Amino acid sequence: MRLRPPPTSAFAVLAAAATAVLLVASSASASVGTAHPAGLSRLATCQEKALGVKAAPGGPENMVHISVTNHGGSSCVVDRIPTITFAGLDGSAQTVPPAESGPYTLARGGRAYAALRTADPASTEGHFVGALSVSADPSHYGVSFGAAAVGMPQGIHVWEPITTLWHGSAAAASSALADALG
Numbered sequence: 001m002r003l004r005p006p007p008t009s010a011f012a013v014l015a016a017a018a019t020a021v022l023l024v025a026s027s028a029s030a031s032v033g034t035a036h037p038a039g040l041s042r043l044a045t046c047q048e049k050a051l052g053v054k055a056a057p058g059g060p061e062n063m064v065h066i067s068v069t070n071h072g073g074s075s076c077v078v079d080r081i082p083t084i085t086f087a088g089l090d091g092s093a094q095t096v097p098p099a100e101s102g103p104y105t106l107a108r109g110g111r112a113y114a115a116l117r118t119a120d121p122a123s124t125e126g127h128f129v130g131a132l133s134v135s136a137d138p139s140h141y142g143v144s145f146g147a148a149a150v151g152m153p154q155g156i157h158v159w160e161p162i163t164t165l166w167h168g169s170a171a172a173a174s175s176a177l178a179d180a181l182g
Contacts, residue, residue: 046076057151070106096180112166119159126159
């Protein structure tokens with residue numbers, strides 16, 4: 001007895017073609033999704049000496065604008081959470097919204113921005129310190145800024161400090177902080 005191939009209908013051909021397209025598309029999107037993190041891991045952590053870190057008054061009381069610029073010759077990564085510490089105090093500013101460490105790519109000549117609130121202006125609790133330090137990556141020592149440099153000549157009031165993640169613009173960082181504060 002001889003077996004015949006099953007009859008082929010136009011619907012069966014279309015279904016097979018659609019399945020093939022879906023398989024190709026899903027494998028392509030999977031490779032794009034996995035290529036991005038792998039590509040990030042190939043980028044080196046930015047050398048601290050290649051970064052320019054700045055902190056300046058942020059407008060409202062107890063607010064600071066922070067930026068980091070990659071002056072190196074190629075793209076590199078910093079932590080997506082700026083590390084901000086305060087002279088003589090343990091701990092660092094917490095991120096809003098809460099987030100875990102991860103890479104943030106800085107292109108050659110690229111700049112990232114974050115916004116910091118050192119304390120709620122209405123708070124009577126906390127400490128006053130003479131300086132804060134900003135680091136683009138926890139493996140770096142960071143750069144210290146005196147209270148006057150960040151617009152707080154009487155001392156930096158610190159009580160439950162919060163910071164944003166790095167953003168592509170100062171406006172986006174300020175907006176993220178304003179959203180977090182409600």
